[in-house]
Amino acid sequence: MTAPTTASRTGGRWIEQWDPEDETFWRETGEKVARRNLLFSVLSEHIGFSVWSLWSVMVLFMGPEYGIDPAGKFFLIAVATLVGGIVRVPYTFAVARFGGRNWTVFSAAMLLLPTVAAAVVMEPGTSYGTYLLVAVATGVGGGNFASSMTNINAFFPLRKKGWALGLNAGGGNIGVPVVQLAGLLVIGTAGAAHPRIVLGVYIPLVVLSAVCAALFMDNLAPVRNDTGAAKEAAKDAHTWIMAFLYVGTFGSFIGYSFAFGLVLQTQFGRTPLQAASLTFIGPLLGSLIRPVGGSLADRFGGARITLWNFAAMAVAAGVVLAASVQKSLAVFLVGFIALFVLSGLGNGSTYKMIPGIFQAKAVARGMGGEEAAAYGRRLSGAAMGLIGAVGAIGGLGINLAFRQSFLTAGTGTAAFVAFLAFYAACSAVTWAVYLRTATPRAGRAGREPAAERPAPVYAEV
Template identity: 55%
Template sequence: MAVGRGRRDAGRARTITDWDPEDTLAWENGGAKVARRNLVWSVIAEHIGFSVWTLWSVMVLFMPTDVYGITAGDKFLIGAVATLSGAALRFPYTLATTRFGGRNWTIASALILVVPVVATILLLANPGQPLWMYLVCAALTGFGGGNFASSMTNINAFYPQRLKGWALGLNAGGGNLGVPAVQLVGLLVIAWAGDRQPYWVCAVYLLLLAVAAVGAALFMDNLEGPGVDVASMRAALVDRDTWLISLLYIGTFGSFIGFSFAFSQVLALSFLDDGQTQAQAVLHAAQIAFLGPLLGSIARIYGGRLADRVGGSRVTLGAFIGMVGAAGVVLVGDSIAVQTVGFVALFVLSGMGNGSVYKIIPSVYEAKARSLPSGGLEPVAYSRAMSGAVIGIAGAIGGLGGVGINLVLRQSYQQSGGATAAIIVFAVFYLVAALVTWRVYVVVPRPGAEHVPAEPVSAKLSS
């Protein structure tokens, strides 16, 4: 790996043509610095993308029903549409860095998000628009959710196997921090300008998108070489591990992003039921709602790091068992305080599971690469392509869990006026996911996967 080779192309692009992070000597002599620089700006861009994606989790707090004509059920639907769009866009975004380059696509994806932010300003400045216009605008913010897939596949290519859990956890966790960040910005705006001036939230993100685009242009690199293409996506789609890992990611990331959209609304409705006025309920919900996504994002970083040490399958199993217990706390809680503790625990545990599931992916496909017959696809290329493809597919399917969270909560509130039925559904799913993790990736020893010292390997080599 010649770190500097081919970095500049006629002064226009930064391109590295022979990147090999498993080359320890090259890694220690400049490679680590290059990877770290790209990781930093990847985190920044993804962080802002997540904030734009979840922008409507804050905007709905600025939308009293008597002014905008949007009901509580409509607000859950807006969150579901934004989540669905962000999940679906992760499929094409997974291919983007290979086609256009990580640096180039980071610039473009940041500039694209100017459109939904400006559209949000125009909509909120003109109350009384039909529901479909809010749904279209929420769908456009989903482009920020797509950023996750391109960012993760890009960083996966920069880091060696021994550091992927930490690097992917940090990249994703830093991105996930965009959720509490936009909620904190919304809280500051409510405290400073009142609950009828949401434009300042959007103005902040127009500035930050410009910073992300310029930073990526100046400091990131494109990688040439094997990456995620249509062929690897097709191969991943018929691989059994892709679907098992996606199931686990529905439970972890789906819970994180789904609750990120819904938590503020659940809190606001709880405060209204407790006798508070609309303004009081909104303010108190905003003061608390950011804590769950904040702690969950931080937990994702440490979940990936812990998975590097003890194995992604073990951490994932522990996370799902804990989530069953946290859902139980929400169910039996007889006060807003106890239920809030249960929800925050769900955020933290789902965050840890996010990091650990993404450690399972490169471990499984590195093991499969070692089992390739001689004369077949080069193992490093296979592992990189398949890991990147599964990261994108699992990220997209996992995001659909967030759609389910919002739709199930919406149905629960419409039928019973509360979240009890929805929480029971979530708890059952977490139990199923724990059993799958235990049966497929923990109990049955399989040679070669999850290569962690002193841990029996635990993922299968072939479909």
């Protein structure tokens, strides 16, 4: 097979046959089609992340005249985080039910609802309950990630998944610092009394992403919802172990992205303009480096990169903790930006691990070749929705930890202690499950020859 077989079904462009593991097919036409879909998937996911993180920007415009205290603002962004995590589960299965292209068009168009609603209500005097409802609506932007990753996972062969998923996710993640830069530009030029300008910019961009998806993306007919795969993935311990690790990487990235500017205002007394001028830096660097994490995982193994990454995140959290106690803004910024960069690297390496783990399980069961690859695709696609949802909800935990810390102590110090302990736990789990070698059998001298020592079971995933 040298070209994808396409057909016109009700509801858009469909490719009937797709085999990315066939090197001839991939080289001659598959790669071109996959890259085109990746490009416009990134665009849609990028806008989705911008809308999902909208309230990390809107709270910077909400001065005393809005009558909302820091705890109330943290709760607004926490609610958006929670909804974004929950909708990732149905969004994952929507790709197979409706087609990747069709669902991308719909999910992109859905972003108009929270964007237009925010443009209508964003002014002093609006009730807190109204803001809360609009924050709930922005959560749909978080779902775009799950459907986009599931869709792109089906387009690429295993050897390219780390790069492709890292680029797809990284390009989407950049939506966070871009909307924050838009907020900075508006605050710096028009002032903090004009949040509607930001929303006015994004409404046409939402329309653009939906139109591009309709014109340039494809549906893959071979992708089917597999209830058995979903149940099997949900019962597999690796799904939940990886969800735990993804809380540490993506949960950190999205939680810090939403909260960073508000922490700067609340703990360090920065003005809206001063906070906005710093808020975007961490999310931008964390987004840009995510494909690097995927590529490093392709080369050295996702488990190895993830282990060292969590160890470094624990160190960075310690730096932020010390800066919080000492009230040093400069050190705080260094440590916090390091957390963003490392969370981005870890996002790429952990997502690379998922298909590798399930393919390794297939090989361990005696499968090989296309049979093992098909099993890996089937289980990893089902697992990604659950893992992505749990990871996003981890961002809720970060925002609630900040809220409680500021309510009780007026600083984020207690929250940083919790984060440091969590990263240490993630390091331990990564080592114990994916890198710890089996206990060698004692040889004649009580030691096994180096050539016969077992390798870490999942070190290459």
